[in-house]
Amino acid sequence: MAQFRRILVKLSGEALMAPDGYWLDSEVLSRLSRDLARATKAGFEIAVVIGGGNIIRGARMSAAGWIDRPTADSMGMLGTVMNSLAIETSLNAAGVPARTMSAVSMPTICETYARQPALHHLDKGQVVVLAGGTGNPFFTTDTAAVLRAAELKCDAVLKATQVDGVYSADPKKDPSAVRYERLTHDEAIAKDLKVMDTAAFALARESKLSILVGSVHAPSSITDLLLGKVPSTVVVP
Numbered sequence: 109m110a111q112f113r114r115i116l117v118k119l120s121g122e123a124l125m126a127p128d129g130y131w132l133d134s135e136v137l138s139r140l141s142r143d144l145a146r147a148t149k150a151g152f153e154i155a156v157v158i159g160g161g162n163i164i165r166g167a168r169m170s171a172a173g174w175i176d177r178p179t180a181d182s183m184g185m186l187g188t189v190m191n192s193l194a195i196e197t198s199l200n201a202a203g204v205p206a207r208t209m210s211a212v213s214m215p216t217i218c219e220t221y222a223r224q225p226a227l228h229h230l231d232k233g234q235v236v237v238l239a240g241g242t243g244n245p246f247f248t249t250d251t252a253a254v255l256r257a258a259e260l261k262c263d264a265v266l267k268a269t270q271v272d273g274v275y276s277a278d279p280k281k282d283p284s285a286v287r288y289e290r291l292t293h294d295e296a297i298a299k300d301l302k303v304m305d306t307a308a309f310a311l312a313r314e315s316k317l318s319i320l321v322g323s324v325h326a327p328s329s330i331t332d333l334l335l336g337k338v339p340s341t342v343v344v345p
């Protein structure tokens with residue numbers, strides 16, 4: 109990835125959780141922020157999309173039957189705003205100027221996302237934390253990550269997740285699954301590899317955006333993934 113300059117880093121909500129399962133952990137946040145600080149020092153321009161899976165996943169919540177999907181998804185999007193404000197705070201504490209921009213307008217809390225100001229912040233070297241997903245129900249923050257990466261002229265998406273790449277099957281369920289070094293969006297979609305949803309892969313294919321998938325668990329995972337120092341999978345057009 110060393111040839112890439114502007115990267116959209118997608119972090120799952122789960123990545124912010126404490127080891128004991130509490131939804132947010134300040135030590136985890138500061139480790140991630142120090143890692144993102146190292147990446148900016150290495151010359152990468154960073155936009156961040158954070159999920160909300162540590163708080164609410166709309167599909168799962170609505171499956172229980174007492175709440176409809178759009179309402180549950182609205183709650184999920186609000187969860188991503190809480191996570192974004194947490195990482196913004198932690199990035200600023202790590203000396204990295206960061207600002208949250210939300211797809212869901214809440215002007216007393218943070219800036220509303222708009223493309224031109226976001227590009228301006230990135231050009232000035234600020235980390236832009238993109239909250240609220242796409243702003244629409246029935247989507248995921250993976251799709252939001254690809255959408256924003258395409259809009260903000262990012263060279264690639266880094267999905268920093270629970271596993272160290274894309275496997276032939278879910279490695280948490282199938283120990284014989286093998287990791288791909290490289291595959292195409294077409295292959296990921298045709299093989300129905302569930303590390304990202306199909307909408308996200310399809311938009312990445314359409315936008316000709318590469319997606320790097322790797323593990324977020326080591327202290328400098330993000331920087332090491334961007335510098336190609338640790339195992340990962342790259343999904344290419």
Ligand SMILES: Nc1ncnc2c1ncn2[C@@H]1O[C@H](COP(=O)(O)OP(=O)(O)O)[C@@H](O)[C@H]1O
Pocket residue numbers: 119120121122159161250268269270271273274275276277278279280301302303304
């Ligand atoms: N083919 C696959 N390759 C890698 N991971 C897979 C695959 N299929 C399913 N997964 C699962 O997808 C998970 C990552 O997707 P997801 O839970 O949406 O991530 P995140 O919460 O980081 O956005 C991994 O933890 C892994 O268990």
Ligand SMILES: O=c1ccn([C@@H]2O[C@H](COP(=O)(O)OP(=O)(O)O)[C@@H](O)[C@H]2O)c(=O)[nH]1
Pocket residue numbers: 119120121122158159160161162164165166167180181182183184185187188240241242243244245246247248249250252
């Ligand atoms: O564009 C979006 C992005 C997210 N969400 C909601 O926010 C939740 C949290 O996002 P996601 O599941 O992508 O988080 P992650 O798994 O990455 O932590 C989702 O389950 C949805 O309910 C949504 O409705 N629209």
